[in-house]
Amino acid sequence: xxxxxxxxxxxxxxxxxxxxxxxxxxxxxxxxxxxxxxxxxxxxxxxxxxxxxxxxxxxxxxxxxxxxxxxxxxxxxxxxxxxxxxxxxxxxxxxxxxxxxxxxxxxxxxxxxxxxxxxxxxxxxxxxxxxxxxxxxxxxxxxxxxxxxxxxxxxxxxxxxxxxxxxxxxxxxxxxxxxxxxxxxxxxxxxxxxxxxxxxxxxxxxxxxxxxxxxxxxxxxxxxxxxxxxxxxxxxxxxxxxxxxxxxxxxxxxxxxxxxxxxxxxxxxxxxxxxxxxxxxxxxxxxxxxxxxxxxxxxxxxxxxxxxxxxxxxxxxxxxxxxxxxxxxxxxxxxxxxxxxxxxxxxxxxxxxxxxxxxxxxxxxxxxxxxxxxxxxxxxxxxxxxxxxxxxxxxxxxxxxxxxxxxxxxxxxxxxxxxxxxxxxxxxxxxxxxxxxxxxxxxxxxxxxxxxxxxxxxxxxxxxxxxxxxxxxxxxxxxxxxxxxxxxxxxxxxxxxxxxxxxxxxxxxxxxxxxxxxxxxxxxxxxxxxxxxxxxxxxxxxxxxxxxxxxxxxxxxxxxxxxxxxxxxxxxxxxxxxxxxxxxxxxxxxxxxxxxxxxxxxxxxxxxxxxxxxxxxxxxxxx
Amino acid sequence: xxxxxxxxxxxxxxxxxxxxxxxxxxxxxxxxxxxxxxxxxxxxxxxxxxxxxxxxxxxxxxxxxxxxxxxxxxxxxxxxxxxxxxxxxxxxxxxxxxxxxxxxxxxxxxxxxxxxxxxxxxxxxxxxxxxxxxxxxxxxxxxxxxxxxxxxxxxxxxxxxxxxxxxxxxxxxxxxxxxxxxxxxxxxxxxxxxxxxxxxxxxxxxxxxxxxxxxxxxxxxxxxxxxxxxxxxxxxxxxxxxxxxxxxxxxxxxxxxxxxxxxxxxxxxxxxxxxxxxxxxxxxxxxxxxxxxxxxxxxxxxxxxxxxxxxxxxxxxxxxxxxxxxxxxxxxxxxxxxxxxxxxxxxxxxxx
Numbered sequence: 001x002x003x004x005x006x007x008x009x010x011x012x013x014x015x016x017x018x019x020x021x022x023x024x025x026x027x028x029x030x031x032x033x034x035x036x037x038x039x040x041x042x043x044x045x046x047x048x049x050x051x052x053x054x055x056x057x058x059x060x061x062x063x064x065x066x067x068x069x070x071x072x073x074x075x076x077x078x079x080x081x082x083x084x085x086x087x088x089x090x091x092x093x094x095x096x097x098x099x100x101x102x103x104x105x106x107x108x109x110x111x112x113x114x115x116x117x118x119x120x121x122x123x124x125x126x127x128x129x130x131x132x133x134x135x136x137x138x139x140x141x142x143x144x145x146x147x148x149x150x151x152x153x154x155x156x157x158x159x160x161x162x163x164x165x166x167x168x169x170x171x172x173x174x175x176x177x178x179x180x181x182x183x184x185x186x187x188x189x190x191x192x193x194x195x196x197x198x199x200x201x202x203x204x205x206x207x208x209x210x211x212x213x214x215x216x217x218x219x220x221x222x223x224x225x226x227x228x229x230x231x232x233x234x235x236x237x238x239x240x241x242x243x244x245x246x247x248x249x250x251x252x253x254x255x256x257x258x259x260x261x262x263x264x265x266x267x268x269x270x271x272x273x274x275x276x277x278x279x280x281x282x283x284x285x286x287x288x289x290x291x292x293x294x295x296x297x298x299x300x301x302x303x304x305x306x307x308x309x310x311x312x313x314x315x316x317x318x319x320x321x322x323x324x325x326x327x328x329x330x331x332x333x334x335x336x337x338x339x340x341x342x343x344x345x346x347x348x349x350x351x352x353x354x355x356x357x358x359x360x361x362x363x364x365x366x367x368x369x370x371x372x373x374x375x376x377x378x379x380x381x382x383x384x385x386x387x388x389x390x391x392x393x394x395x396x397x398x399x400x401x402x403x404x405x406x407x408x409x410x411x412x413x414x415x416x417x418x419x420x421x422x423x424x425x426x427x428x429x430x431x432x433x434x435x436x437x438x439x440x441x442x443x444x445x446x447x448x449x450x451x452x453x454x455x456x457x458x459x460x461x462x463x464x465x466x467x468x469x470x471x472x473x474x475x476x477x478x479x480x481x482x483x484x485x486x487x488x489x490x491x492x493x494x495x496x497x498x499x500x501x502x503x504x505x506x507x508x509x510x511x512x513x514x515x516x517x518x519x520x521x522x523x524x525x526x527x528x529x530x531x532x533x534x535x536x537x538x539x540x541x542x543x544x545x546x547x548x549x550x551x552x553x554x555x556x557x558x559x560x561x562x563x564x565x566x567x568x569x570x571x572x573x574x575x576x577x578x579x580x581x582x583x584x585x586x587x588x589x590x591x592x593x594x595x596x597x598x599x600x601x602x603x604x605x606x607x608x609x610x611x612x613x614x615x616x617x618x619x620x621x622x623x
Numbered sequence: 624x625x626x627x628x629x630x631x632x633x634x635x636x637x638x639x640x641x642x643x644x645x646x647x648x649x650x651x652x653x654x655x656x657x658x659x660x661x662x663x664x665x666x667x668x669x670x671x672x673x674x675x676x677x678x679x680x681x682x683x684x685x686x687x688x689x690x691x692x693x694x695x696x697x698x699x700x701x702x703x704x705x706x707x708x709x710x711x712x713x714x715x716x717x718x719x720x721x722x723x724x725x726x727x728x729x730x731x732x733x734x735x736x737x738x739x740x741x742x743x744x745x746x747x748x749x750x751x752x753x754x755x756x757x758x759x760x761x762x763x764x765x766x767x768x769x770x771x772x773x774x775x776x777x778x779x780x781x782x783x784x785x786x787x788x789x790x791x792x793x794x795x796x797x798x799x800x801x802x803x804x805x806x807x808x809x810x811x812x813x814x815x816x817x818x819x820x821x822x823x824x825x826x827x828x829x830x831x832x833x834x835x836x837x838x839x840x841x842x843x844x845x846x847x848x849x850x851x852x853x854x855x856x857x858x859x860x861x862x863x864x865x866x867x868x869x870x871x872x873x874x875x876x877x878x879x880x881x882x883x884x885x886x887x888x889x890x891x892x893x894x895x896x897x898x899x900x901x902x903x904x905x906x907x908x909x910x911x912x913x914x915x916x917x918x919x920x921x922x923x924x925x926x927x928x929x930x931x932x933x934x935x936x937x938x939x940x941x942x943x944x945x946x947x948x949x950x951x952x953x954x955x956x957x958x959x960x961x962x963x964x965x966x967x968x969x970x971x972x973x974x975x
Contacts, residue, residue: 062842276706303814306737360675369732372804441647442800447845
């Protein structure tokens with residue numbers, strides 16, 4: 001991708017990426033893997049819309065349809081949206097706080113490879129008698145009744161990739177707490193770093209409940225325990241609680257970084273400081289906190305009783321307040337600004353009405369008594385696609401265009417970017433707006449077909465046509481990426497011209513050690529302050545000295561690969577296959593062997609010497 | 624003049640029907656409430672929509688102002704504003720007030736819809752129906768009346784009907800959109816709620832509401848429909864009386880039907896009952912009760928109620944409801960056997 005890599009030949013480049021512990025390269029890995037899964041999940045979405053375009057369609061069978069919706073949801077949430085968000089966190093957050101890398105570079109690489117192998121494992125279910133078919137929520141009674149190995153792939157795949165996400169989150173927390181540059185106080189951190197911080201805290205508290213739920217289900221399905229077997233005194237509602245105690249914070253794990261990206265875009269392209277910075281920080285923390293108090297609004301119809309429903313209804317409505325604060329702050333950031341309509345700004349501006357629509361239906365859904373009508377209908381499908389696509393996916397597209405130069409040193413075509421935007425924007429609203437009405441007219445979600453004569457025909461067709469527009473948009477984006485990489489026109493430090501935060505003070509892409517000298521941060525929007533004072537770059541906070549860097553290592557890859565192998569053994573052990581136990585043991589040996597090796601072998605990293613850094617300066621930065 | 628008035632009336636009706644078509648079908652749509660519960664929920668929807676449209680208007684006005692007014696015209700650096708406490712307080716307090724406006728009716732409605740106290744009162748004459756959901760079919764038991772039926776729920780209008788909901792296999796959800804919101808049928812506990820069916824609205828809907836399963840339950844989740852037949856209280860009492868009269872399996876009336884009954888007794892009766900009394904325990908009722916099969920509105924919940932569709936269903940149930948539990952439970956039927964069985968089943972009626 002970069003010139004640095006191209007000089008090295010293909011095999012060496014692959015090896016470089018397999019062994020890298022550099023946050024910028026790990027970001028690229030997250031971007032590629034997440035993008036790949038995004039395309040897979042998108043194809044699944046297209047199949048769903050083809051099947052539902054006309055009543056009584058037989059494009060896919062009923063059983064296959066359930067597999068497709070399950071994999072669409074699971075892939076998009078766990079394997080596309082989260083890794084893509086992680087890509088930007090990895091690429092940008094350390095630069096924004098003025099750090100040379102994350103706190104634990106080795107663990108960062110391990111996190112990626114665990115996610116990647118978990119995701120690959122889950123998707124391999126397509127080739128082994130069927131994908132999971134109990135919905136991305138995998139409610140226990142249906143998941144327990146599901147035949148074949150689909151649900152086992154779900155349980156094991158998510159365990160592995162969830163482990164990766166969890167250690168990634170912990171890593172970011174430690175990084176932000178410990179590795180901020182001199183002068184970078186908490187209240188000077190860019191909003192994207194703040195949202196990364198709060199998101200990581202959410203990951204830390206939200207993933208353990210999921211892990212617990214998955215372990216219980218794994219024991220039920222593989223080792224004959226009865227946590228969810230009602231006839232043996234088990235309880236399936238427990239799964240719903242565990243899943244949503246994770247699942248609700250999960251949506252904030254996705255949306256907060258999206259808020260962060262937009263909070264960067266609005267000031268940059270309005271040339272104006274973020275309006276109400278401290279209230280934005282406060283709102284972010286509050287959303288993160290309240291996010292844990294509202295999970296049961298996914299269970300209003302489970303029969304928890306009016307007291308629980310009323311409490312969770314009011315708590316849910318309360319989240320509307322900090323979210324509203326954010327919307328108004330963004331609008332007031334633009335107010336009085338000097339707005340340049342770049343591609344990222346297109347996405348950011350379109351995000352406001354789109355997300356607003358998702359937000360207000362969210363408040364409508366919070367009204368418990370009315371939710372009995374909305375729940376599990378296309379109204380809910382419309383709602384969460386407005387929030388997740390209108391919020392998170394818009395942010396991912398915006399972030400891709402915004403940070404592409406910082407990650408790859410080249411600028412995506414603005415013209416193609418705007419074509420992508422308009423196609424996607426139109427397609428998105430066409431697909432999902434009408435679904436609100438489908439739900440209100442009585443169409444349940446997750447139906448593989450519908451009978452004619454219920455008033456669903458026209459609207460479903462419109463919805464399916466919209467999906468075609470979105471697919472076109474993604475194709476244009478891919479074309480844009482390919483063309484940009486082929487042309488390979490390099491750009492400077494601050495290609496948008498109005499960068500405000502530290503990452504724009506660095507070359508694009510930054511050298512592998514990021515900062516030759518750690519910068520001195522004098523306030524919010526540190527780079528902008530320096531520019532306004534007429535300076536070219538940041539004032540260093542330290543004299544030029546040796547830089548301590550970590551060594552590359554293949555061990556993260558090996559550790560994750562071992563678990564991947566072990567998961568196959570565990571899964572096929574259910575069929576009493578003779579080879580399953582040896583495979584399980586070999587897999588675990590690989591993992592624990594690699595961990596042992598890592599523990600006993602001292603790896604002190606290496607130093608870049610002062611002289612080399614000075615040489616770099618003479619030659620221009622090569623990386 | 625009279626003709627003009629007629630035209631005016633007609634055009635009003637035309638416009639009205641156009642608006643109503645935006646509200647969905649009267650037998651299915653939550654936007655055409657046909658009972659007290661749906662009415663309460665519809666009112667709540669309208670209130671929340673109204674408040675939210677207000678919010679949207681305010682935001683969009685600001686949005687379009689900033690969109691058009693602050694385009695970059697020169698390279699000047701705009702004034703860097705930190706924030707405004709006054710504005711921030713305004714857009715914190717006003718949303719809180721708006722949400723309170725919504726929260727109060729929400730809480731009150733939530734408690735109202737959960738009030739099932741008449742169910743448990745001694746000597747109460749409230750109608751209670753036990754709903755048991757099964758992989759792709761519904762059973763409706765009237766414990767007070769001592770009858771069991773399936774697929775077509777029969778209810779009296781203009782009174783509160785109370786429901787006990789449970790599932791026999793995986794979780795489903797019981798939903799009659801036009802009449803009221805859904806409640807899940809869990810596998811471990813009984814959920815209770817009530818619905819009320821409005822006679823006037825029921826008439827508009829042809830006295831037949833569509834019911835749906837709203838929780839993913841397997842391949843045929845989409846086909847787990849049921850119907851609700853609404854009757855006046857008197858007609859309902861008659862129906863109950865007619866049902867209760869069937870003490871023994873009804874005798875077939877023709878020779879063909881008699882052959883069908885013989886086949887039925889051999890192959891089907893171990894799962895399907897043809898008497899409405901509920902002597903078998905719920906766990907042993909493996910398939911819908913067929914006492915009044917001839918009077919049902921659909922076959923298997925989704926196919927038109929006629930002999931051809933019945934034969935199609937009996938030939939290959941898997942084709943019409945993938946994953947159903949009837950497939951392969953009986954030997955393939957010859958065309959003669961199908962004719963006989965169809966004649967028998969279509970003749971199963973309790974009301975003439």
